[in-house]
Amino acid sequence: MITLKPNQGIPNALMWMLAMMAGISVANLYYCQPLLNMIRENLSLTEFQVNLVPVFTQVGYALGLLIIIPMGDLYNRRKTVLMSCSALIISLLTISTAQSIWALLTGSFLTGFCSVTPQVLIPFAALYSRPEEKERKVGMILTGLLIGILGSRVLSGYVGHLFGWRAMFAIAAAFIGISALLVVHYFPDVAPTYQGKFTSLMKSIKQLIKNHPRALFYSIRAAFAFGSFLGLWGCLAFRMKEAPYFEGSDVVGMLGLCGMAGALTASNVGKLIPKYGTERINSFGLYLQMAAWVILAFFHNSYVGLIAGIILIDIGMQCIQLSNQSATMKLCPEATSRMNTIYMVTYFVGASFGTFLAGTLWSLFGWYGTIGAGILMIGGSIATIFIYQTFILKDKS
Numbered sequence: 502m503i504t505l506k507p508n509q510g511i512p513n514a515l516m517w518m519l520a521m522m523a524g525i526s527v528a529n530l531y532y533c534q535p536l537l538n539m540i541r542e543n544l545s546l547t548e549f550q551v552n553l554v555p556v557f558t559q560v561g562y563a564l565g566l567l568i569i570i571p572m573g574d575l576y577n578r579r580k581t582v583l584m585s586c587s588a589l590i591i592s593l594l595t596i597s598t599a600q601s602i603w604a605l606l607t608g609s610f611l612t613g614f615c616s617v618t619p620q621v622l623i624p625f626a627a628l629y630s631r632p633e634e635k636e637r638k639v640g641m642i643l644t645g646l647l648i649g650i651l652g653s654r655v656l657s658g659y660v661g662h663l664f665g666w667r668a669m670f671a672i673a674a675a676f677i678g679i680s681a682l683l684v685v686h687y688f689p690d691v692a693p694t695y696q697g698k699f700t701s702l703m704k705s706i707k708q709l710i711k712n713h714p715r716a717l718f719y720s721i722r723a724a725f726a727f728g729s730f731l732g733l734w735g736c737l738a739f740r741m742k743e744a745p746y747f748e749g750s751d752v753v754g755m756l757g758l759c760g761m762a763g764a765l766t767a768s769n770v771g772k773l774i775p776k777y778g779t780e781r782i783n784s785f786g787l788y789l790q791m792a793a794w795v796i797l798a799f800f801h802n803s804y805v806g807l808i809a810g811i812i813l814i815d816i817g818m819q820c821i822q823l824s825n826q827s828a829t830m831k832l833c834p835e836a837t838s839r840m841n842t843i844y845m846v847t848y849f850v851g852a853s854f855g856t857f858l859a860g861t862l863w864s865l866f867g868w869y870g871t872i873g874a875g876i877l878m879i880g881g882s883i884a885t886i887f888i889y890q891t892f893i894l895k896d897k898s
Contacts, residue, residue: 524649561613658754728855
């Protein structure tokens with residue numbers, strides 16, 4: 502087991518292992534998306550009810566970020582990851598055997614709550630990487646994370662098509678078991694960076710927001726964009742069952758391959774941030790997402806239109822995600838886990854709201870309701886920038 506010191510560098514072999522673990526862990530949040538129709542039919546649910554599955558998962562994730570991630574500064578990260586893995590195995594098996602909406606939602610909430618490993622690993626990479634490598638190392642983990650997000654849809658679509666939706670969650674539990682073994686054998690045993698009690702740690706998060714208000718600005722504008730992004734994926738399975746497609750989970754999963762183009766840009770975006778700056782990269786991401794929704798509104802009856810929209814919205818999301826997350830953690834390097842908590846809790850509150858809004862408007866207006874939800878969320882991100890620059894910065898000056 503290697504020994505690490507802050508800002509002294511992390512071996513690439515360890516970084517790739519961490520990236521793989523991040524992908525395996527975060528995939529648990531998204532396995533359900535191509536399977537929503539199968540789950541709905543199997544448990545006799547409405548589209549609104551089954552849309553609550555990803556919503557509960559994301560709410561659980563946000564709460565897990567708030568409670569578990571700050572422990573990365575307070576407790577041994579290795580033990581925190583192992584505890585999360587153990588609980589995840591139980592929650593995933595609960596989903597795979599669920600016979601009611603309440604068992605399904607409980608398992609989904611707990612799965613989200615415990616799937617926070619990537620957000621333990623990202624501050625870890627930011628803390629121990631050399632200063633000139635921090636964006637690139639964080640980008641490596643984000644690449645694994647994003648491939649996990651998009652690859653999970655491909656995998657679950659095909660597993661669901663071949664073996665049923667329950668099999669996917671049993672397989673996911675096995676993946677987490679393998680990850681736990683890797684942690685035991687290879688994850689460094691590093692000392693925490695915060696001295697104090699958990700209650701004082703949580704109070705310190707409030708103080709960090711007060712000391713670094715820009716962190717909340719970065720987080721809120723990214724949260725709106727992420728809600729827009731997940732609103733698409735939360736309703737895509739419903740759209741694909743309709744004319745002219747009439748397709749099932751396997752095709753919905755295949756569309757996740759298109760989104761991998763966005764995931765593979767994460768490392769390159771990390772290299773561009775120092776050159777072009779956070780604001781330009783974030784703005785470019787917003788332009789891409791808005792263009793994606795316009796394409797999805799006018800050309801959603803063709804695979805060309807769907808694929809183009811998915812690719813653009815994914816690339817745009819990676820620009821927004823990496824630029825804002827890295828900027829947030831740079832504000833206070835000695836408290837990377839807590840700064841990441843501020844960012845990611847806000848980020849997934851936005852995800853939960855965007856998914857719920859898109860699902861609700863789908864049930865009322867169909868695909869154009871989803872389009873409206875996506876555009877509204879992008880509008881929220883743009884409004885956040887306008888309010889901050891017009892009123893908050895003006896008052897400070």
